[in-house]
Amino acid sequence: MSVSVVIACYQGLPDLDVQLWALARQDYTGDFExxxxxxxxxAALRRHVDTHPLRERLSLRWVDSSDVAGTSHARNVGTRCAVYDFIAYCDQDDAVHSTWLRALSDVGRNADLVGGPLERDTLNDPVVAAWRALPDPSEPVVLGRHLPMTFGCNLGVRRAVFDAVGGWDETYPTAGSDIEFCWRIQEAGFRFGFAPDAMVAYRYRTDIVDTWHQVIDYGREEARVAKQYGAPGRQWWWLPIHAGVVIALCPLWPWAWSRRRRGEWAWVTGNLVGRIRGSIRYRIFYP
Structure with missing residues (x-):
């Protein structure tokens, strides 16, 4: 199987180079671009790509997707420029493990949509890594008690499937787009596969305010997808449990005002705030 790797990029330097060197270390023996x-x-990024030392090795190409803002549009443009029939997506600021492309493509031989796990230790310092727990790497994520999904930074799909469902939904420019894409593909009758060895080192945001806004967006748009696809979401009793965790982590005492504790609180609280906002905006109970 030959693979086209698509990286949606926005102000990607210098982190992009970490990802490109990670792609150069793949143990995959097939052709890929x-x-x-x-x-x-x-223009600076285009020059950087055109003169990159890995340009030949990675069959590296730059394409312009600046006409419409958003990760979904960038992924659509990149995919429609692809040469090969299997598309693998990763992000500009992460680093794929050396087994990533081989594992995705192996599972992709018998599946239409493939996902893999994330890990937080390679690219984040221990304090930042503690802010957010990641899902169990041995099994796929199931959100809203509905269907499995994979994150947009670690996703493979057959080009024919991409075309059949119309690509990424650009009304979801960033948050929620991967959930919507995965659910739409499966509801169209295509097969989901999970590749535990397709591991990606995931980079967290290091600013607590940025993290707060990011997780609110995640929670709000997850509620939107749940409404769109009729996902049942969490049961009502989860709301007091979530609120209790927020209160328990709240840094009220001087000893609790460590950066680690503030980051944990921002993530848990922001998720609840986002879900409440999404519930109100999209008229769904999704705490």
Whole structure:
């Protein structure tokens, strides 16, 4: 199987180079190309790609996707420029493990949509890594008690399937787009596969305010997807449990005002705030 790797990019330097060198270390023996879909339309990034030392090795290409803002649009543009029939998505600021492409493509031989796990220790310092727990790497994530999904930074799909469902939904520019894409593909009758060895080192945001806004967006748009697809979501008794965790983590005492504790609280509380906002906006009970 030959693979086109698509990276949606916006102000991606210098982190992009970490990802490109990770792609150069793949143990995959098939042909693959790497497409940088630039949602900023940066002349500097284009020069960087055109003169990159890995350009030949990775069959590296730059494409302009700056006409419409959003990760979903950038992924659509990059995919429609792809040469090969299996598309693998990763992000500009992460680092795929050396087994990533081989594991995705192996599972992709018998599945239409493939996901893999994330790990938080390689690219984050221990304090930041403690802010957010990641799902069990041995099994796929199931959100809203509905269908399995995989994150957009670690996703493989057959090009024919991408075309059949119309690509990424650009009304979800960033948050929630991967959930919606995965659920739409499965509801169209295509098969989901999970590749535990397709591991990606995931980079967290290091600013607590940025993290707060990010997780609110996640929670709000997850409620939107749940409404769109009729996902039952969490049961009503989960709301007091979530609120209790927020209160328990709240840094009220001087000893609790460590950066680690503030980050944990921001993530848990922001998730609850986002779900409440999404419940109100999209008229669904999704605490």
């Amino acid at each position: 790497v497409i940088i879909s630039d949602n900023e339309g940066s």
